[in-house]
Amino acid sequence: MDQNIIIPIFGMLTGIIIPIAVFIWQYYEGKGKRETILEISKHLDNPTKLEELLSIFDERKKEPLDYRRNGVITIFVGIGLILLGFVAIGNILIGVGYLVTAIGIGTLIAGYLYPNTGKELTNAVEDFEKK
Numbered sequence: 001m002d003q004n005i006i007i008p009i010f011g012m013l014t015g016i017i018i019p020i021a022v023f024i025w026q027y028y029e030g031k032g033k034r035e036t037i038l039e040i041s042k043h044l045d046n047p048t049k050l051e052e053l054l055s056i057f058d059e060r061k062k063e064p065l066d067y068r069r070n071g072v073i074t075i076f077v078g079i080g081l082i083l084l085g086f087v088a089i090g091n092i093l094i095g096v097g098y099l100v101t102a103i104g105i106g107t108l109i110a111g112y113l114y115p116n117t118g119k120e121l122t123n124a125v126e127d128f129e130k131k
Helices: 003-043 045-055 066-089 093-112 118-130
Strands: none
Touching: 066 093
C-alpha cells in the first residue's frame, strides 16, 4: 500500500473509531448502575425512597456554573493561543487568541455581576436590606 494513502485513511478511521469507543465506554460504565437501581427498586415499596435513590445516582451537578472560574480559564486559554501565534503559527491565531481572551473577560465580568451561589445571593440580599 502506498504510504501517502495510509495517513488519510487513519485520519478518517479516527473520526469514526473515537465516537464509537466513547459510546461503548459510556454504555458499560452505566450498565452496573442501571442494574443496581433495578434490583433495589424491586425491593422498595415506598416511591419516595426510590426517588431518593435516583437522586443519589444522578451525576449531574446541582450547583450553578461559576462564571468567574470559567472566565479565568478562558482568559488563560486565549493568552496561550496568543503566545502560540507569536511563536509558531502567525497572525490568525493571535487574532483568535485575542477573541478568546475577550470572551473570557466578559465571562469573568458576568460572574461578578450575577452572583450564582445561594450564599452569594443571600449575602447580596442582606447587603441590600442593610441599605
